[in-house]
Amino acid sequence: MRFSDSFTKRFYAIVFFLGASIAIAQKRPELGHVTVAELEQKKHPKDSSAAAAYLYKHTKVTFSFDAGGIKVITDTEAKIKVYGKDGYDYATYEDFYYVRGGSISVKEAATYNLVNGKVEKTKLKGESEFESKVTKQIRSKKFVLPNVREGSILEYRIVKTTYSIGRLRDFYFQNDIPVDYVQYELRLPSDFKYSKLIRGSLNPEIREETITEAYGSQVQKTTYTLKDVAAMKEEEYVTNIDNFRSHIECELSGYTDSYNILHRFSTDWASVGGHVFEDEDFGPELKRTNYFEEDIKPLVDGKTDIEKMNILFNYVQSRMVWNKYMGYSCDDGVRAAYKNKIGNIAEINLMLTSMLRHSGLKADPILLSTRENGIYSFPSLTAFDYVICGVKIGEELHLLDASDKHAQPNILPVRAINDKGRLFNEKEGSYTVSLEPEKFSRKMVTVLATLTPDGQIDGQARDNYFEHHALRYRDSYADLGKELCADKTEKRFSGLEISDYDVLNRDNLAKPVTESYTFHHSGLADLIGDKIYFSPMLFLSLAKSPFTQDKREYPVDFVFPYQDKYVISIKIPDGYEVESVPKEAKLGMQDNLGTFFYSIAPQQKTLQLTVQYNINKAVISEEYYEILKEFFSQMIAKQNEKVILKKV
Template sequence: MKHRFFIQCLWYVALSVVSIHLTFAQADPIKFGKIELADLQMKSYDKDTSADAVVLCDYGKAFFNNNLQIQFERIVRIKILKKSGYSWADGIIPFLKSTGAEVKIMDLKGVTYNLQNGEIIKEKMSKEAVFSEKKSKNLYFQKFTLPNVKEGSVIEYTYTTVSDFWYEFHNWTFQKEIPVIWSEYRASIPEYLSYKLQMSGYEAPHISKTEPANVSFGTTNVSGKNYRWVFKDVPALKEEPYITTIDDYVSKIEFELANISVPGVSYKSFSNNWTSICENMLTDESFGGQIKKTGFVKEFIAKIKSENKEPLAQAIASYDFVRKSIKWNEVEDVYSDATKKAYETHSGTTADINLLLIAMLKEIGLDAKPVLLSTRENGKILPFYATISKFNYVIAHVQLGENSILLDATDEHISPGMLPTRCLNGIGRLIDSKGGDWIALDPKERASQLINVQMAINEDGELSGKIEKSLAGYDAWTHRKEIIAIGKDKHTENLKKEHPTWQISKIDLINLDKYAEAFSEKYELTMGDASQKAGNIIYLKPLLSEALTDNPFKHQERKFPVDFATAMDRTYVATITVPEGFKVEEMPKNAIMALPENAGRFSFMAAVNGNTIQISSKISIRKPIFYAEEYAALRELYAQIVSKHAEQIVLKKI
């Protein structure tokens, strides 16, 4: 993507004096400015009546122009159905600028169409509605807003970009957060350039064609290929619970330059292999160079070695030292400018922190290596191609005999060997002099919660007693972080706001700062929101405030996986004393439900023993990921949990 790359490419091609322009045999599906009356008359979209807007057509094509630039042309037409769809009148075009090379945006035009007394009224976008914004060193956004948008409007815009960056052939996304009736992308690529094409997503193309053709390349025409992809009636890609990032599931086509080959002139490969990638990273001053720098922490390394003789103890002591010395600044990166500076300022990126950790571990004599990963928010890594462009995070891998441990020192509240949830994203790439290997980023702990309730209910329906929450694994980590961040007093205040009928007389926090231990929270309280009295009857919610009241899985079908990040256990055990003069009139029935292959299980038991009621609810999700074919059973399991948790105990005065 550098300017020097563009300069290298220019001399590969002998240019002719004949100007040939790109043509596609297929007619364009849309022409800017020519809209249909029926589109303006549309009141709702039949295939998704909940849609607040619908893409009528999104059409783009990319080719090499006379100046050996990648030229991209696009027309977008959208129907606005509801006020909640007005945001689709705001557009963003990302573009790059660097020394000697850039992406230029040209011919940006926009029009809003409205129907008034049977007449089509159009209003053009003004120049004042367009502005640019710098996002980072080389990345900019061109932003614009279409005028006078109303319910029923049709908006359209068109623009052209020309790019000096051959490596960045224009990618295309076929699916959006609203339905898309027609999305078409055409690409014309000369035989001199070979791109790897990667199609992803859960929707199938309506048309996918590749044809040999004479295509333009500068001022000559050469053999090449014309590509055409069409997606029709694409459903809206809506946010679902328990996913990594929605971008992992969108239907799209991506390009990566593999090589440039001009017969009799030159050949250059841009396809990497892991051996060369590892070699480059380990010799890079911002990566491998930082792993060699430990002079500024020599004193602490010597102390760790003298106080800890076992390798595991040395690894944990180093981990504790780094995470207490440098606070993560929330920046995710794989390269570090200076680990020493981060140490001196007590603030640094993921790379600053974990490359220093690796350096210390290696200096101690441990077998420590970096592992690159992509966080859940950044998206899944596909292991088919050797590239580091998708990675945004680095952690430490330590081999301890036959066992190994993964360490991330960016979080001071997490136990050694546990990775923050953001890192639990499938696989990472270990970097070493032999080309490295893929490493599974499987969680070593579950998210576990045990709630033990000892309550007595009086004749007015008020409950008083004790609640103890014991948390382990990822539940302990997240709860600890929340409480430490705001303090015990604010935590107590928040509890009272969340449960206004609770009168909390005492709160104990046990092992709040002992990260290797289970964390417990104990309350002594009186509550009035778990029961209701009507005459001689008391209706009691057996799970008090801990019932699952809403099924997170709303849709009948789901095409992409449910990703909980970790396995989980939710156990609730209660003993409730019945007031004197009352009897148990009605109790929920016991129930057990299990998922196929024992992937999950729910059990509920209720019993009366003298004047006490005993309740047990156990939810166990035994794996982190459920695929589309498992979704129906998982959804039904949660439906059964919600239904059972909603049942009440009925007490009647004798």
């Protein structure tokens, strides 16, 4: 992902150069004390499956003042034990910093191994450190620790500096590997006021004190400590696992001046909205209209509101190319973007919002945080990294994002579907908007198959994809020719051989995508004696449940509610008759979260199977995990039950 220039502006917009508050580093815990016993340890004592573990992790955040302004210094030490080959990934470190005043320096880094009963240290060499340009504003710092093997201990100390004081970097107590001891030390100048929020299920020990540092400066020191933190491992259907791992968020909310007067920043949505529309890269850009007026007038004259919305959405979507820059502020401006037919998220969707307003519709920008960026917690200028358009027609609010070539009104790209957004209007204020789709996305699969006496299965399949299912197909298969599409579909189903592949309406967003192909499979039926055993769902059944954990600490995110229906007709071979078929089944989850229906009927020489399952809610709370897990377990077991044919 690339970030726009405006990404950094969000921070600098709220930086006030208040005066010196110089933090002098205290004595830090020493790295380098590695024992033979630590190196001999084969498994983590509390998680034998762990490929690695943090034996120790400590981060200290301090502030200093220089000619460039107020600087945040983040000093991180880590000691990691590698148990297995999957833990080798922790030997690679990468982080990013802003070119303006930012830096990342490696103070210490080494690998420790046990060699002939003694501790051997291998230091990181300079040639193993790499810096690269990500964008004109962002650089990457990366290194790979040397001589890593099973049993190694890795240590490093990294110091990162930035002038972005508006939102401190989130600190995670919890990771995807166990953490034996973790501590976060926050030293805030006494005249700075930060909103602090601890998210997740863990409650760290908190110690607060006021200390006087060099030059007489007062610092509020808060230390957060946790021990024996279990890994939070990622399972399928999660928005962004970091949303749910225990961590702390810190947002600058105000400062106290030399007269002891408190000045507050964006601590409520009214002030956030004020800052948004005052931003020269947002408010004025939304008001510009003269660059498109003559072009759109003949398109919308005499049209209804719904027609205007669809016409203008299609117009911007087809004209503009997203340059992959995120953010909610313009870089080159809407006029230049319109002329050059390329722009960032803000330029494309503010342009659309402006066109809709100019055409008489009630349209407003909706700011949101993408799935990758996380879920915002409190009113903040820095919480958002994306903007879409909301259009109120009658009582319905339509959500539009013209940056994606395959999106449609109310069918947002997945990156933008993340809990909720905030609609802002210059005069009426703002309110929360749910981004969670409510309408079913449908998939309809029809199969005509023939089973041969030797267990081969040949047939034709026709898949119809609607709504978000269609969006996913179009995104996944974009720009692929038929041969590559066939290859991609084959890889979805083990052992399937496809020919005569065709697809309709891939570029016609008004219609469902229709995928059709001829198939052959030789591994779906078992011949035992004079009988044939096979699942009538053929290659379409789920092989295993996506839900395998004993306990889940975060919601199950399906992105959108969906309905998948399968109608399968199978001709049985001559000389055989049906001995038994699976029984009809109906399953339902508590609170109507999902349903499953399975029915098979022998009809002379054919079997007719109908299967349908619905997930009725896009996001299901972790409180229902056991119910959902059991539902999927029973559904998959039924899908894999066998028909038995016997030779006549």
